[in-house]
Amino acid sequence: MLMHPQFDPIAVRLGPLAIHWYGITYLVAFALFYLLATRRLRHPQFAGVARPAPWTRRDLEDMLFWGVLGVIVGGRLGYSLFYKPAHYAEHPLEILAIWQGGMSFHGGMLGVIVALILWAWRRDRPWLQVTDLVAPCVPLGLASGRIGNFINGELWGRFASPDLPWAMVFPQSGSLQPRHPSQLYQFLLEGVLLFVLLWLYARGSRRTGQVSGAFLVGYGVLRFVAEYFREPDAYLGLLALGLSMGQWLCVPMVLGGAALWAWASRAGAPARAG
Template sequence: MLIYPHINPVALQLGPLAIHWYGLTYLAAFALFMFLGHRRLRHAPFVQLSGAAAWSRRDVEDILFLGVVGVILGGRLGYCLFYKPGYYAAHPLEIFAIWQGGMSFHGGMLGVLASVLWFAHSRQRPWLQVADFVAPCVPTGLAAGRIGNFINGELWGRFASPDLPWGMVFAHSGSLQPRHPSQIYQFLLEGLLLFVLLWLYARRERLPGQVAAAFLFGYGLLRFVAEFFREPDSFLGLLPLGMSMGQWLCLPMIFGGMALWWWAQRRQQPNPSF
């Protein structure tokens, strides 16, 4: 049994300015996206395009900027709508109090989708091509975010067997019983494992939409599994069928990814039946 080490969330204090580890993990996520985006330019079909259709490093920078805006706005609005709609309907001005915490991955994903659509429209590119470009660059950012969750000692797991060697006590959770370090599970599953699988899958040219579909399905499935070990939000608990809100929000991703992959496959057939 391990004891959570109570890491100071402030990485550096410069007078009144406090630099938090969580903020640094966001910076790491953006830097990783930039690095992987430049590497992605070497993959088919992007390396094969020429003329007005060619991709450049400037495109990566612009997608990153729009993606950051989408993550912040979508993540915050998603949390307010998915997790505490009643509270924020009664206190609408607190929607803007992002320093108080409260972000939703699924809302952030919708924000990124909106930024992808905007970028595709403004650059007159197929939106599925843009989504396929972005998808393999996302999981490392998710991994960085889970490290931030662990440093903050938040989003801990459900109670674990005392015999579990890596069971961890989060004393500030109000219990001295060991829990699953679910932040690390999510770091390994939806972060590192998803990145490796998706990056290898995307190195070969795929049908338009299939890389994005693989991300939707892969993240939805791995997050669904990880939620079995993560403590549900105290103000929600478990919802119908004994599933958490995170699991319910993953179901559209899983089925949406399957549908998109199937549609991408079907639209390449000479005589589709629809």
Template sequence: MLIHPQINPVALQLGPLAIHWYGLTYLAAFGLFMLLGYRRLRHEPFASLKGPGAWGRQDVEDILFMGVMGVVLGGRIGYCLFYKPLYYAAHPLEIFAVWQGGMSFHGGMLGVIVAMLWFARSRSRPLLQVADFVAPCVPTGLAAGRIGNFINGELWGRVSSPDLPWGMVFRGAGDLPRHPSQIYQFLMEGLLLFVLLWLYARKPRQPGQVAAAFLIGYGVFRFTAEFFREPDAHLGILSLGMSMGQWLCVPMIVGGLGLWLWAQKFSNNMIK
């Protein structure tokens, strides 16, 4: 049985300024997106686009800036709406208290979709082309965020068998060993999803299919990880024995499958 190392969440203290590890993982996520975005410019169909529709390094930087705004605003608003709507309705000013924690991936994803819509409209580019460009660059950022969760000792897993070699006791969660679900999510929706999606995106695909693969892949991996993650205390297990995280993954998976099949059908109709 392992003990969570209880790492100081503050990485560096400079007088009144505290730099948190979690904030650094966000910076790492954005930096990884930029590096992968530059590499993505060499992939088809983006490498062959010429004229006004051509992609360049400035596009990567601009969509990153818009995406950061989408992640932060969408993640916070999504958390307030999905997980504590009644509380924040009664305490609306606390919506802005981001230092207290509380971010939702699904809300952040909706924020990124809005950012991609904005980018696509401002650059006169197809939305699905923008989504296909962005999707493979996202999972490494998700992996970085899960490392931040583990450092903070938050979002721990459900109680595990005492015989589980990597079962871990988290301070604040009692004395029983638990699944280190942050690491599970780091491995599945972070590293594994990145490898699968990056390889999938390297071959020619119909517009929208790379983005669809992201929706399906993340939805399936997150749905699976939720079986090992402790549900939010104020929500618990919801209907059909599913957590809020699992319920939010259902429309992702269904939407991803629908988008992939639509793209395939559209391609077949074009061939006919």
């Protein structure tokens, strides 16, 4: 049985300035997105796109800026609405207190979707062409965020058998019983595994929208599985059918992704340069 290393959440102190590990993992996530997106532009769907204009690194930089805004605004609003609506209804100004913690992936995803819709509209680009470019570049950024969760000792797992070799005690949980290190499960499933599968799938000549649909299905299924090992939020517990809030939020994600993939499969020719 392992003990969670009690990391200092502050990585670097520069006088009054404190740089947190979680902030660093966000920066790593954005850097990984940019590096992978530049590689993605070499894939068949984007390498020679001429309409409405060729893709450039400047496009990626501009899109990343919009995406960062979508992640922060959507993630915070999603957490407030999905997980603590009553609290934030009484204290609406606390929604702005991002430094207190509390971000939702599903809310962040919705925020990014809105941001990409606006960016695609401003650039006169097909929205699904944009999301197909972005989707395979996202999972490693999610993996980086899970490392931040592990360093902070938050979002720990459910109780595990002491015989499990990697069972871990999280003192922050208020219990010395061993738990699943669910942050690492999510790092491997939603991050590394999803990236490998989606990157390999996206390298082929796919119909517009298929890669986006595959991402929604893949993330939704893997997150749904990981939630069986993650401790539900204490203020919510398990909901209908014994599922967590995270699992219920994955249901429309999987259904929507499957519908998008099926529609894209019948919609037209594979997305190629032109």
